[in-house]
Each structure stands twice: as structure tokens, then as C-alpha cells.
Amino acid sequence: MILADDQAYRDFGFMGNEQVHTPNIDRLAETSARYPNGYVPMSVCRPSLATFLTGLYPHQHGIHFNHPPPGLGVMRKTMTAAQYEQTRATADYLIEDIPTLPRVLAQHGYACLQTGKHWEGSYKTAGFTHGMTLGKPASRLGAVTGTREQSNGEWVAHGNGDAGLVIGRETMQPIFDFVDEHADRQPFFVWYAPFMPHTPFDAAQQYHDVYAGQSIPDHMRPYYAEIARFDETVGALISYLSDRQLLDNTLIVFAADNGFRPHKTKQEAYDSRSKLSQFEDGLRTPILIRWNGHVKAADHPQLVHTVDLVPTVLSAVGLLDEITPRMNGISLLPSATDKEPLPNRPVFGSIYPNDAVVLGAPSQHVRGRWVRDGHFKLLVPGPAKKPITLSLFDLKNDPSETMNLAAVAEHASRVENMRQLLDQWWPLNDHNHEIKP
Numbered sequence: 001m002i003l004a005d006d007q008a009y010r011d012f013g014f015m016g017n018e019q020v021h022t023p024n025i026d027r028l029a030e031t032s033a034r035y036p037n038g039y040v041p042m043s044v045c046r047p048s049l050a051t052f053l054t055g056l057y058p059h060q061h062g063i064h065f066n067h068p069p070p071g072l073g074v075m076r077k078t079m080t081a082a083q084y085e086q087t088r089a090t091a092d093y094l095i096e097d098i099p100t101l102p103r104v105l106a107q108h109g110y111a112c113l114q115t116g117k118h119w120e121g122s123y124k125t126a127g128f129t130h131g132m133t134l135g136k137p138a139s140r141l142g143a144v145t146g147t148r149e150q151s152n153g154e155w156v157a158h159g160n161g162d163a164g165l166v167i168g169r170e171t172m173q174p175i176f177d178f179v180d181e182h183a184d185r186q187p188f189f190v191w192y193a194p195f196m197p198h199t200p201f202d203a204a205q206q207y208h209d210v211y212a213g214q215s216i217p218d219h220m221r222p223y224y225a226e227i228a229r230f231d232e233t234v235g236a237l238i239s240y241l242s243d244r245q246l247l248d249n250t251l252i253v254f255a256a257d258n259g260f261r262p263h264k265t266k267q268e269a270y271d272s273r274s275k276l277s278q279f280e281d282g283l284r285t286p287i288l289i290r291w292n293g294h295v296k297a298a299d300h301p302q303l304v305h306t307v308d309l310v311p312t313v314l315s316a317v318g319l320l321d322e323i324t325p326r327m328n329g330i331s332l333l334p335s336a337t338d339k340e341p342l343p344n345r346p347v348f349g350s351i352y353p354n355d356a357v358v359l360g361a362p363s364q365h366v367r368g369r370w371v372r373d374g375h376f377k378l379l380v381p382g383p384a385k386k387p388i389t390l391s392l393f394d395l396k397n398d399p400s401e402t403m404n405l406a407a408v409a410e411h412a413s414r415v416e417n418m419r420q421l422l423d424q425w426w427p428l429n430d431h432n433h434e435i436k437p
């Protein structure tokens, strides 16, 4: 599983962007079943990554935040390293109590390697058998090791992957070693979720040089250079598998955990209509599925969702019995293998603040819910602070979501019907999903 970190759906060559440099991902796309209209449930790292791990929506897995209560600001300013670590561990039960993809695969004999982004403490907490992230400060400070100094001078793991974050940015060797160790004797699963093209934008000059002579706005260049750097690692990984004749027997899934567009003036900041937002630049991602000899390279324009990926992988490896009733996604394998067309379905998600106020009660803390049905998208405010605005957008005629049609009389029944879809998906007064420690 290859997961881009903070890359908007429109920043791939195969998605029609003629400037961004993604030759390796484009080659992957050429040989994949392509789902250009994919969605993540929430437009920020941790909740979205937990969906890739579980096949559940954030209100089901309960990990709807990046940081547990009392929130990152308080944790940074007031806590010792031990208190910080204990506070982060209060959320461990959420992932420990769920049959995650690596946990299920490991139960069926797979070796499962975690590299890169991982917010759930140690790799073991989520059920991986091998991994780089330990939930502890790494051996050096910096964003690239997810390790920070508290105000009392002690070091803490920020929580986003610590020592695992060097994958891709500094080395691919842990993945290559793992593949070499397991390929001949055991089925394996690799979680390659590098901290790229996420900030810090510190790509070497060579990744800037690929854009020489192009008319790209200055504020986009560091992000685009980081994308070129990420793309090169995707090429390296696929070449490695190819050189070892593993591609015929390896399913490759590609997606981004959330979108990102650079802020026009603030360095390394994001545009407010991308990451963490309810708009397409935050929520939408292409999904690619490659499996030589099984999957047909083709476009599937229907709406799909990252909740579909756990059922897809479990179907592909013959573990249909491990798909639980709580998983609302569908396997994309029948469409990817050209056996059955993909049905047209609405896709759903919800928007939360970055920090949780309390654990186990997502319905109290949701800023709003969203549904896309056909080319319309409805946003409905929730009970949390800074609720999103009730909005209806026609993405076909207004792809940048600037014309709110929610109050237009001719769309009244559409708004009502889509609101009912949302209530069938997750009525906020239904507390059955809430997860107590």
C-alpha cells in the first residue's frame, strides 16, 4: 500500500496536471485500474490513515483527530515527556480493539511492515509484525524524525511516525531488506506511507530542476519539488519489486491520505480550502490498483472511497470471511478485474477539528458531514465549534465549489434527499458507534 501524504488529487500527471513531475506514478497508473473520483472520509492525516488501516469511517474507528485531549497546544506547553506519552497512549485502545488490515493479515501468516506515517503509537499497536515507528522520540530532533523538544527540555515523539518518517526521505532500505527477508518464504504486506510530499519542503535541487523553465507560481514550487522527490521513491519501490519478479504476485494500492495546496503567502502553510477542509482539494484522491495478470488497466469514473480498500485487499487475498459487517465499503476487485461494473453510489465523510475534546464521542465533535452523490456535493453543519456552512455544490459546473446552491429553490428537494442520505449513513443522534475505553 503506497500512500502519498498531503497531495491534492489534481497534482498528478495522470490526473491531467501538465506541470507536476510524476512520471513514476503515471507509469503505475498506466498499468492500474484507475479510480479518479476517490474520496477520503476526513481531510487530515490520522483519521484518514486509520480508515486505510480499518476500512471504517472515523466515527466508527473513533480516531477522528490528530491529537487526543487536551490537544497539542496544552500537551506541548505543559507536559513532561512521560505525561505527553501517557496522554497519547490514552487513544491506543481505539486501534487495539479493531481488526486492522495488518492484524488480520498477520493472523493469516503474513509478515506486515509499517514504514512512514503512523499515528497509533508503536507499529505493534495497529497489528503490524514489523515496523519502524515506536511511539518514542527518535535519536535526533527534527520534523523528519517527528521528534520535538518540550519546554522542559525533554524530547517527545510528536505522534506522526517518529523514527519511521525517514523512509523515502532518507532511505528505502528497510523496505528492501524486509522484502528480501520474506519474499521467498512468507506472504507480506508493506505500508509505505512516507512523510512526502508533506512539509518540510526540503527537496534537493535536482527535484527543483525538473521544473526549470516552466511557468509555475513561486508558492507552488517547493511543494511540486517535494512531489517529484516522492514520485522517484515510488519508482524505486516498483523497480525493486520488478527486479525480483514479484510484481505478478503483488497487489499495489495507491492513494493519498488527504489533499494539500500551498498557501499563497505563508511558507509551508496550506490553503484553507485544502487540508482539514470540506472541499475537494482536501477530500478527493485518485485510487490506483495494480495487480499484473489480474487487474485490467482502465478508468472507473464512478465515485469510490478509501473505506473500499480494506474489503478490496481482503477479497484479493481470499480472506472474504474477515470482512466485517461494520465495514461499509465494497471490494473494488470485481471492477478492477473487469468482471463486474462498479455501481454508482454516494460517498460520505465528516469534518472534525484537529484535536479531540473528548475520546469516544465523535458525534459531539463533528464540524459537519458531507456527501457526494453524482456530481452534487452537500455539506451539512454539525454540533462542534466552527461548524461548516450548509452548502450544495454542483461539481460538474462549479468544480472549485464557489457557488452555494443550498438556498436555491429549484434544488430544495435535492438538498432534502441528500440530507436523508447522510442521516441514513450516520444519524448524529445514533450513539451506537461511540467507543468507550
Ligand SMILES: [Ca+2]
Binding pocket: 005, 006, 044, 045, 198, 257, 258
Ligand atoms: Ca496527510
